[in-house]
Amino acid sequence: MGLSIGYVGEKPVASSSSRLKGFLTRLLDEHSLIAFKESFDAYRAQVLDPSSAETRLSLRVVCQDALIDQVPAREAKIPLNEGLTLVYLGVNAPERILSSAECERLDALRRSASRSFGQDGRTDVEALVRRFQRALARGYSISIVAWPGERATLLKHHSREIASLLRRFGYDEDDVVEIVEDSANLIGIAQHRDNVVGVVVAETVDVVLRNTGNEMTLRLAELTDSSIDGAHTGSGLQVLTHAKLIARLVERETPLDIIFSESTYGGSLHNAATLGRTFAGRLPNHAIIEPEYPVADSSTPAYQSLEVTYLTLPNARAAVDALRQEGCL
Secondary structure, three states: OOOOOOOEEOOOEEEOOOEEEEEEOEOEOOOOHHHHHHHHHHHHHHHHOOOOOOOEEEEEEEEEHHHHHHOOOEEEEEEOOOOEEEEEEEEEOHHHOOOHHHHHHHHHHHHHHHOOOOOOOOOOHHHHHHHHHHHHHOOEEEEEEOOHHHHHHHHHHHHHHHHHHHHHHOOOHHHHHHHHHOOOEEEEEEEEOOEEEEEEEEEEEEEEEEEOOEEEEEEEEEEEEEEEOHHHOOOOHHHHHHHHHHHHHOOOOOOOOEEEEEEOOOHHHHHHHHOOOEEEEEEEEEEEOOOOOOOOOOOOOOEEEEEEEEEOHHHHHHHHHHHHHOOOO
């Protein structure tokens, strides 16, 4: 399973950044909710135990819309088809709880970006066209790596550059090989002439949900780890690479149910707004991610909070069609 989407199964598992994490495959309805709550209480007690190595519980579950208010510790929600919702649940140990001051700071950053978030998920096509034209004029190019031969070539010539870019997420060169070789991942590569200066990973996964003898498949794409070389930030490369990845994702023979992301604050969240993604909720102190820029005191890795955003497939297709009409894709 992809490194960001993580473990998919019946129970959460110990994960990076001191998390008990999992995408649970039991579809929650009125019959399964009571048993789930009992299990959730046990998971909560585990991360609240002072002796536990895990200090955050982070779950994703799919539930019927009518039950959303009964699901405990909800942090974010993404509406799906057929009366279902993808729900993020989270519990932090006391030492990992956001302070009120930090909550207010993040709220302000979210408001700044969310002025561009429309309830209908409008994409700022004009801004994207301008960025594509400017990037092309400055010698940048963006490609999507999908086929086995492309993956092998990328690793042969650029594995060190990609490892350097993704190191801030805690990945080493072995992880980079796993990410690039995994056929469920699309890799967006930004280059300045022959040099790789940015990478974005899109993880895809088919989650089989089970309940009372029935099964259904949920098809997801998560725009995960994004990193642009510091000398090339401000060139629009992250949002343009996301746009090209989205274009490839909507071309899948088997349609996706949702495209989503967990964005850091600042430029990433503004890029999400430009792409027309809708705000869905916050994951507080979710993961250790090195800041894009050096900070005064970086001796102790700090947890970062993330904002969940999503793009419905109809809105993604509309944005891609508009960009194609402008000759950008």
